[in-house]
Amino acid sequence: xxxxxxxxxxxxxxxxxxxxxxxxxxxxxxxxxxxxxxxxxxxxxxxxxxxxxxxxxxxxxxxxxxxxxxxxxxxxxxxxxxxxxxxxxxxxxxxxxxxxxxxxxxxxxxxxxxxxxxxx
Amino acid sequence: xxxxxxxxxxxxxxxxxxxxxxxxxxxxxxxxxxxxxxxxxxxxxxxxxxxxxxxxxxxxxxxxxxxxxxxxxxxxxxxxxxxxxxxxxxxxxxxxxxxxxxxxxxxxxxxx
Numbered sequence: 001x002x003x004x005x006x007x008x009x010x011x012x013x014x015x016x017x018x019x020x021x022x023x024x025x026x027x028x029x030x031x032x033x034x035x036x037x038x039x040x041x042x043x044x045x046x047x048x049x050x051x052x053x054x055x056x057x058x059x060x061x062x063x064x065x066x067x068x069x070x071x072x073x074x075x076x077x078x079x080x081x082x083x084x085x086x087x088x089x090x091x092x093x094x095x096x097x098x099x100x101x102x103x104x105x106x107x108x109x110x111x112x113x114x115x116x117x118x119x120x
Numbered sequence: 121x122x123x124x125x126x127x128x129x130x131x132x133x134x135x136x137x138x139x140x141x142x143x144x145x146x147x148x149x150x151x152x153x154x155x156x157x158x159x160x161x162x163x164x165x166x167x168x169x170x171x172x173x174x175x176x177x178x179x180x181x182x183x184x185x186x187x188x189x190x191x192x193x194x195x196x197x198x199x200x201x202x203x204x205x206x207x208x209x210x211x212x213x214x215x216x217x218x219x220x221x222x223x224x225x226x227x228x229x230x231x232x
Contacts (some may be wrong), residue, residue: 014188044223045161045163045220045223046223047214062220103216106174106216107161107216110168
């Protein structure tokens, strides 16, 4: 069965970076993409960006460009999302979700979420 | 960006009664391939989102048939024919037709 298992919670200081992993199993990673979605405490869902797990092509939301990098490691079937220059408003639950090869329309399987807390 | 507007924000429902959630987009969601990339998600308290409906009206495997999606263009609806206790949570619509993908603000379904 398809599973996405994310790395554990992180606590970071403002200005630091965080890198979250998302290990995929039960399907061929390179046949799909991965989108990342975040949810601030008590708030709604925000799409952050997408990566084609086959060719590495990425597409990031406008307000995160320059701070976010999404990558995949096909040898371990793992996707990574790095967010730099963290601010307090980056405090959120971060989810990876399986997406289509072409991008941002599938979202059929989700990871369990990784809580990132940014605090001095 | 395409704005997705859901209503109502909160929906108290009596067990066994129907519920309906509206989602309106600021632009048509019909893509050049003829598909409409409008999904519905359920997020139960403390859980990850779960996709219920894809491309407007296609129910995901394992989703009870009391859930149905309909609509076209810019106007979409999620209906629950008879609400059960396990349906409590927040429901989101999402469009994947236009970059960037955008979500509605969510509708909280609770039992009266």
